[in-house]
Amino acid sequence: MSRSIALRDVSKRYGRGSLAVERVSLTVEPGEFLVLLGPSGCGKSTVLRMIAGLEEITEGALYLDGEYANHVPPSERDIAMVFQSFALYPNMTGRANIGFPLKLRDPRGDHEPQVEATARMLGIEDLLDRFPGQLSGGERQRVAMGRAISRQPSVFLMDEPLSSLDSKLRTHLRAEIARLTAELGVTTVYVTHDQSEAMSLGHRVAVMRGGVLQQVSSPRDTYALPANVFVAAFIGTPRISLLQAVVHAPLGAGMWIDLGRHRLALPQPLSPDHQLLRIQQGRPVIVGLRSEAVRIAPPSQARPGEVAMTGIVEHVEYQGHEALVHVDTGSRPAVVADLESARQPAARPGRSLRRQQSGLGRLKARAVERLSGSVAVLDAPPESPQGPDAGVASERLGAVRSDLVVRTGPHVRVRVGAQIPLLVDLAQLYVFDHAGQRVSPAGDGLAPLER
Known part of the structure; x- marks a missing residue:
């Protein structure tokens, strides 16, 4: 039996520190597979642990099935968790590990048929008499x-269960999880920072940032x-290109978006969507272009609704089935603050400060700066950095010049340094x-695909 989960303005604060989760409201329907997605430190695992008690x-x-459950003990919530670290008892065989929750519930019962049925469902009958130390990572998971599963809970909570596995095994187990949860029909909340898992598994995806729910859809x-x-910026591979721009919509004339070196007329x-841009007249905006929205072709091959630009090829990523061309169009990138790095607690004096000032600390800071990359606050564009960090900023700006990524077929040949239409x-x-x-x-939303 599945059950519903409802969070109403739920917050979590540790001690006197800042809120780890802030006023999250979320409903999970019976049998639904909901994915909590976000960067490390955004509060998604904390939400999961609050549901579990x-x-x-x-x-x-x-609320669990509409009943207030804040103070219900974890053992009475009928919830099963799957962790990233497997959390198996090393001195028990696979058979004993699977049957352990059943033995706790009924010490004198015969649980062998249920253990065998669970093993058949997962295809691990030959692993039942092995110890965890004799199993691979995928087998342990x-x-x-x-x-x-053997407990037959009403809710599954999964906290990044595949993140410690290699890429090929993750893909295989991801398909198994989708099949099992659909077959069992159990309400599932799945935490991950991997957007591929979120997009392929979830009926709905709840994106979090800094403890705040951003979108559920x-x-x-x-x-x-x-x-x-x-x-x-968080959803999509390669990441969407974000450019600073200004909307121009003079009365009695056409409308265009000024990117600096280029204008998009x-x-x-x-269209109704473009009509909405009139209220942004003269204001700075952020333009987003996914890699599939741009193609390499001359103006003479333009289709209705396409406008021409040019750019210089900075880098080409060959992916086998496609290529990603990084282009410098002369536009100014826009930046999403703290996109990659987790929200950090306030630095403590003493050893922590010395560690931050060490060579390793500076290297980590520079790595985070590169990862969070191309997004600068619109109010303070980094045109001429000053002060002790000017060298680092200049190095970053010099190293990363491309502002647009174009997805092409593997047959397209472009040369680094060439100007392309x-x-x-x-x-x-x-x-x-x-x-x-x-x-x-x-x-207003898109028509759902058949699942």
């Missing part, structure tokens, strides 16, 4: 999942209709306001 809720309320809507610039008559499909243009909220496209 492993963390106390500071503010707000948790299957045994851990078997232990959770289907995987298709999360990709195609991101609520804000953070969701747009919007086709007449304006580009065509931008304005129907796939995203525009976010100065605060980072999506202005265009408006979108």
Whole structure:
């Protein structure tokens, strides 16, 4: 039997520190597979642990099947968890690990048939008499999942169960998890920082940032209709190109978006989505272009709704089935603050400060700076860095010059340093306001795909 989960303005504070989770409201329907997605330190695992009862809720309320459950002990919530670390008992065989929750519930019962049935479901019958130390990582994770399944819980909570496995095994087990949860029909909340897992597994995806829920929607809507610039940048591979721009919409004339070196003239008559941009007249905005929205072709091959640009090839990533061309169009990148790095607690004096000032600390800081990369705050563009960090900033700006990524077929041949013609499909243009909220496209959601 599945059950519903509802969080109402739930917050979590540790001691006197800042909120780890802030006013999260979320409903998971019976049998639904919901994915909590976000960068490390965004609070997604804390939300999971509050549902399980492993963390106390500071503010707000948790409801299980409509009943207030803040103070219900974890053992009475009928919830099974699967952890990243497997959490198997090393002195027990696979059979004993899978049957352990059943033995706790009924010490004198015969649980062998249920253990065998669970093993058949997971295809691990030949692993039942081995100890965890004799199993590979993927085998141990299957045994851990078997232990959770054998209990026949009403809710599965999975905390990054595949993150410690290699890429090929992750893909295989991801398909197994999708099959098992659909077959069992159990309400599942799955935590991950891997967008591929989120998009392929979830009925809905809940994106978090800094302890705050950003968007809850289907995987298709999360990709195609991101609520804000953070969701747009976090979802999608390669990452969406974000450029600083200004909207110009003079009365009695056409409308265009000024990127600095290039202008994107919007086709007449304006589409309903482009009409929404009139209120941004003269204001700085952020333009988002995914790699599939731009193609390498001369202006003579432009289709209706496409406008021409040019750029210099900075780098080419050959992926086998495709190539990603990094281009410098002369536009100014826009930046999403703290996109890659976790929210850090306040630095403590003494050893922590000395560690930050050490060579290793400086290297880590520079690595984070490179990862969080191309997004500069619109109010303070890094045109001429000053002060002790000027060298680092200049090095970063000099090292990363491309502002646009174009997806092409593997047959396309371009030379690094060459200037190439580009065509931008304005129907796939995203525009976010100065605060980072999506202005265009408006979108009322997309028709769901058959699952």
